[in-house]
Amino acid sequence: MNLTVKVQKKLGTFYLDADFAIQGDRFGVFGPSGGGKSTLVSLIAGLRYPDRGFISLDGETLFDSSRKLHIPPEHRRIGMVFQRPHLFPHLNVRNNLLYGYKRCDPRYRNVTLDKLVNVMQIGHLLDRGVRYLSGGERQRVAIGRAILSNPRLLLMDEPLSAVDDSLKFQIISYLKDTCAIFEIPYLFISHALVEMRVMTNQVITVVDGRVTGQVTAEGLARDRMKGTIGYMNLLRLTNPRRINGLSVYRWGGQELFVSSDSSLPETLFELSSTDIILFKRHPEAISARNLFEVTVTSVFDTGVRLGVELKCGSEVLIAEISKEAANELEIKEGAQIYAAVKAVAFKSLG
Amino acid sequence: MPVFSHSDYLAILLSVRVAVVATLLSLPFGFAVAYLMTYKRFRGRVALDVIVNLPLTLPPVVIGYLLLLLLGQSGWIGKWVLQPMGIKLIFTWKAAVIATSVVGFPLMVRSIRTGMETIDERLVQASRTLGAGWFDTIMNVILPLSVRGLIAGSILMFARGLGEFGATIIVAGNIPGVTQTIPLAIYEYVSSPRGDVMAMALCLVSITISVVMLIFHEWLSRRMTRAD
Numbered sequence: 207m208n209l210t211v212k213v214q215k216k217l218g219t220f221y222l223d224a225d226f227a228i229q230g231d232r233f234g235v236f237g238p239s240g241g242g243k244s245t246l247v248s249l250i251a252g253l254r255y256p257d258r259g260f261i262s263l264d265g266e267t268l269f270d271s272s273r274k275l276h277i278p279p280e281h282r283r284i285g286m287v288f289q290r291p292h293l294f295p296h297l298n299v300r301n302n303l304l305y306g307y308k309r310c311d312p313r314y315r316n317v318t319l320d321k322l323v324n325v326m327q328i329g330h331l332l333d334r335g336v337r338y339l340s341g342g343e344r345q346r347v348a349i350g351r352a353i354l355s356n357p358r359l360l361l362m363d364e365p366l367s368a369v370d371d372s373l374k375f376q377i378i379s380y381l382k383d384t385c386a387i388f389e390i391p392y393l394f395i396s397h398a399l400v401e402m403r404v405m406t407n408q409v410i411t412v413v414d415g416r417v418t419g420q421v422t423a424e425g426l427a428r429d430r431m432k433g434t435i436g437y438m439n440l441l442r443l444t445n446p447r448r449i450n451g452l453s454v455y456r457w458g459g460q461e462l463f464v465s466s467d468s469s470l471p472e473t474l475f476e477l478s479s480t481d482i483i484l485f486k487r488h489p490e491a492i493s494a495r496n497l498f499e500v501t502v503t504s505v506f507d508t509g510v511r512l513g514v515e516l517k518c519g520s521e522v523l524i525a526e527i528s529k530e531a532a533n534e535l536e537i538k539e540g541a542q543i544y545a546a547v548k549a550v551a552f553k554s555l556g
Numbered sequence: 557m558p559v560f561s562h563s564d565y566l567a568i569l570l571s572v573r574v575a576v577v578a579t580l581l582s583l584p585f586g587f588a589v590a591y592l593m594t595y596k597r598f599r600g601r602v603a604l605d606v607i608v609n610l611p612l613t614l615p616p617v618v619i620g621y622l623l624l625l626l627l628g629q630s631g632w633i634g635k636w637v638l639q640p641m642g643i644k645l646i647f648t649w650k651a652a653v654i655a656t657s658v659v660g661f662p663l664m665v666r667s668i669r670t671g672m673e674t675i676d677e678r679l680v681q682a683s684r685t686l687g688a689g690w691f692d693t694i695m696n697v698i699l700p701l702s703v704r705g706l707i708a709g710s711i712l713m714f715a716r717g718l719g720e721f722g723a724t725i726i727v728a729g730n731i732p733g734v735t736q737t738i739p740l741a742i743y744e745y746v747s748s749p750r751g752d753v754m755a756m757a758l759c760l761v762s763i764t765i766s767v768v769m770l771i772f773h774e775w776l777s778r779r780m781t782r783a784d
Contacts, residue, residue, distance in 0.1 A: 251685055252685075253681050253684065253685070278689070279684040280684050280685075280686075280687045280692075284685060288678055288681075288682065294679060294682075294697060296700045296701060305683070305688075309686060309688055309692070310687055351682075351686065352686070355685075355687055
């Protein structure tokens with residue numbers, strides 16, 4: 207995806223003035239609610255007209271006010287997943303899925319119904335009416351419908367905001383895997399940092415109708431430590447074993463004990479940077495179930511505290527400690543220390 | 557037991573025919589106007605709204621008279637369009653259809669609009685981003701989701717058409733066997749001596765048709781609710 211946007215749009219008292227160019231396949235648009243993310247997306251999709259400006263995608267101009275050019279949404283080949291599924295109530299799942307496919311030029315029909323059903327595992331739903339689907343199933347069908355229209359870019363406007371927390375990360379993995387398999391570039395819009403980090407590599411930030419920057423998702427998370435938010439380490443763990451009521455995962459060349467009753471083959475966990483306790487020397491015995499020997503790879507200021515990047519086998523963790531603690535521990539780049547994490551500190555995201 | 561004359565039977569048949577034809581003719585226009593009023597912002601929208609709804613507030617006789625002025629031999633349409641084409645509308649059953657259409661049209665538009673306004677705008681947007689143009693979206697999303705409104709509007713208009721009197725008598729006259737509908741026949745019986753029994757008999761026919769229509773509507777909407 208090669209997207210250039212330079213648009214202005216006034217909506218009541220709100221004024222959107224966006225100017226950015228992005229290149230990449232997994233991009234995010236991040237910012238607080240009401241900041242103009244959805245407006246920006248509807249301008250890119252062609253559902254609204256900018257007052258002035260220019261939009262181009264992969265070398266094709268989609269909108270240019272100076273030439274009075276506006277390609278209508280149905281000719282842009284830009285798919286869209288909304289906050290809610292918005293399935294057509296008069297069509298069953300199969301016909302919802304095929305709605306975009308039938309209207310797609312046969313030259314671009316790379317994703318077919320069979321392939322999609324296989325990847326998204328929705329074969330058993332095909333002949334159902336959309337009223338007989340659960341919330342998670344509906345959003346899966348909506349995602350499938352957009353993908354099956356074989357778009358050259360998929361816009362996802364907070365597609366998880368109306369989904370139960372327990373299902374969010376299941377759907378995220380569907381989304382991510384399906385887009386990866388079919389090689390569909392996307393623009394993922396959200397105000398949730400964790401979703402952003404799981405879904406995207408690069409992020410543009412939108413605040414008060416303006417694009418304020420372009421950073422990596424990881425950089426954004428570290429940047430946000432300066433507030434009161436802290437940092438969440440995200441760990442995707444697979445194939446647990448059960449030992450004494452705990453789940454044991456292989457992670458970065460060592461074993462990780464997690465207090466979780468999840469039996470799923472793959473689970474995403476978050477671990478707060480403040481839940482990692484650092485020791486200068488090996489403690490003789492502690493109650494925390496996880497103790498790793500780690501190397502400090504970088505130390506950065508987060509305002510009141512310090513962020514410490516730790517190399518833990520082949521993985522990386524971010525811990526956050528006070529400046530006094532850092533002095534006592536003599537934390538510096540290259541230092542060999544120990545990190546302890548309680549098994550209950552991991553929170554399963556699904 | 558009253559016995560209906562041949563012209564009474566014709567009146568009953570004509571009433572049903574006029575109401576059915578007027579309803580069917582109005583359906584596509586009603587849908588189009590309801591679509592414009594619900595989805596489009598354009599200059600003259602308020603004017604269109606007023607014109608469409610005017611027959612609701614005007615006395616039917618006034619509508620009939622205006623139609624007569626418009627479609628009659630010296631009227632704009634009558635003189636410049638109908639006469640050169642050799643079409644005569646006034647005092648034929650077709651004039652009754654036109655009168656019924658005009659009078660019932662706002663009821664139909666209102667019903668369709670009420671249904672259309674409940675369609676989520678996002679469904680229309682989803683359809684567009686899935687590659688459907690505006691006409692494609694109208695035919696495949698808005699139309700099927702407006703079916704309830706279309707049915708309700710049709711039944712309302714049919715019922716209104718059966719009772720149409722004022723506008724019809726002016727543009728179509730009251731010619732037994734040609735333009736006389738049930739209300740016109742009742743009017744004639746009531747104004748003639750010893751016509752009360754026949755008037756009452758035709759009233760019963762009218763009530764029966766209306767009740768059957770309402771039951772049909774009820775049955776249809778229940779069926780659709782169940783299908784949902």
